[in-house]
Amino acid sequence: xxxxxxxxxxxxxxxxxxxxxxxxxxxxxxxxxxxxxxxxxxxxxxxxxxxxxxxxxxxxxxxxxxxxxxxxxxxxxxxxxxxxxxxxxxxxxxxxxxxxxxxxxxxxxxxxxxxxxxxxxxxxxxxxxxxxxxxxxxxxxxxxxxxxxxxxxxxxxxxxxxxxxxxxxxxxxxxxxxxxxxxxxxxxxxxxxxxxxxxxxxxxxxxxxxxxxxxxxxxxxxxxxxxxxxxxxxxxxxxxxxxxxxxxxxxxxxxxxxxxxxxxxxxxxxxxxxxxxxxxxxxxxxxxxxxxxxxxxxxxxxxxxxxxxxxxxxxxxxxxxxxxxxxxxxxxxxxxxxxxxxxxxxxxxxxxxxx
Ligand code: UT7
Numbered sequence: 001x002x003x004x005x006x007x008x009x010x011x012x013x014x015x016x017x018x019x020x021x022x023x024x025x026x027x028x029x030x031x032x033x034x035x036x037x038x039x040x041x042x043x044x045x046x047x048x049x050x051x052x053x054x055x056x057x058x059x060x061x062x063x064x065x066x067x068x069x070x071x072x073x074x075x076x077x078x079x080x081x082x083x084x085x086x087x088x089x090x091x092x093x094x095x096x097x098x099x100x101x102x103x104x105x106x107x108x109x110x111x112x113x114x115x116x117x118x119x120x121x122x123x124x125x126x127x128x129x130x131x132x133x134x135x136x137x138x139x140x141x142x143x144x145x146x147x148x149x150x151x152x153x154x155x156x157x158x159x160x161x162x163x164x165x166x167x168x169x170x171x172x173x174x175x176x177x178x179x180x181x182x183x184x185x186x187x188x189x190x191x192x193x194x195x196x197x198x199x200x201x202x203x204x205x206x207x208x209x210x211x212x213x214x215x216x217x218x219x220x221x222x223x224x225x226x227x228x229x230x231x232x233x234x235x236x237x238x239x240x241x242x243x244x245x246x247x248x249x250x251x252x253x254x255x256x257x258x259x260x261x262x263x264x265x266x267x268x269x270x271x272x273x274x275x276x277x278x279x280x281x282x283x284x285x286x287x288x289x290x291x292x293x294x295x296x297x298x299x300x301x302x303x304x305x306x307x308x309x310x311x312x313x314x315x316x317x318x319x320x321x322x323x324x325x326x327x328x329x330x331x332x333x334x335x336x337x338x339x340x341x342x343x344x345x346x347x348x349x350x351x352x353x354x355x
Pocket of ligand 1: 057058059062063066067142181182183185246247248249250251254284285288312314342343344
């Protein structure tokens with residue numbers, strides 16, 4: 001009899017487990033994933049707009065007016081994505097008061113891993129001493145952190161994991177063509193990280209919405225270095241290992257997509273822009289950020305912007321901004337935080353968090 005009651009309780013608990021659709025979650029859940037720590041790290045070396053004036057045909061005026069960027073941090077010789085990811089992870093773990101040995105997963109979003117294999121996740125697993133963490137990388141362009149966050153959220157909601165380290169890291173300077181003025185002024189390096197922990201309260205990640213459309217792949221891509229075009233003298237001479245972007249076309253689709261993902265998060269949770277405490281968007285272009293803020297009717301104090309300091313750091317941009325906002329006390333307990341990102345693939349998505 002006792003055994004039967006236990007079995008029924010199990011079945012009923014099982015039924016309450018969330019169901020994930022490809023565009024979000026149902027509201028039913030057993031657990032929530034709560035962010036208990038944030039961390040970030042950028043390289044010490046800085047390239048200013050004045051530096052670029054000596055490298056290519058550009059000006060501080062053009063870069064500032066068209067992008068909002070004033071400077072960006074770039075890796076020194078010998079530094080790679082794991083260098084910054086490790087420090088960002090240590091900062092987040094310290095804030096959470098979490099020992100790396102307690103982690104169930106390490107999920108790293110990056111398009112610039114140290115090596116094609118092993119993953120940055122496995123390098124961190126070793127360096128952090130995360131003895132029981134299954135660790136891996138995912139690639140989803142500048143939306144990578146939101147993809148990783150959504151996956152971590154799913155693993156916690158399902159009951160499979162209790163503690164997960166999620167990281168977005170890039171060393172874009174290694175795939176940037178410093179002879180191409182249309183791209184080189186845009187990108188920077190760095191890492192941001194969060195610790196996700198199982199929670200049974202109302203606070204935590206309320207929803208994630210992810211999208212992709214591969215038909216736009218070649219508007220923002222790196223042609224060489226993969227199995228389609230392995231490294232060769234010809235590929236190096238042809239500068240095929242550098243990022244190529246049709247910026248103007250990307251810009252227009254980015255604005256629409258970011259708007260779509262943000263509005264979906266609001267609609268799904270039955271809230272409006274007025275309810276949002278802080279928008280933490282991908283930092284690709286200040287004009288894009290201001291367009292989204294206008295669409296959501298958000299005043300400047302509700303929009304976190306740090307693109308002037310770091311440029312576009314792809315997967316790292318949202319978690320670096322989130323960590324800075326957190327450490328600058330821009331996020332209040334129980335406040336609603338909206339994350340919104342767009343990137344190569346194309347990929348885009350949003351997350352709504354009750355802090
Ligand atoms: O993170 C993933 C997603 N990425 C994005 O969302 C980036 C989206 N795109 C953008 O942010 C913008 O499109 C850019 C900042 C990349 C470019 O701004 P734009 O207003 O779209 O400029 P444009 O590409 O239409 O170029 C306008 C002019 C061109 O000259 P002409 O043809 O009009 O003579 C460019 O050659 O600006 C020129 N230009 C520059 N001039 C000075 C392009 N780059 C530079 C430069 N300095 N660095």
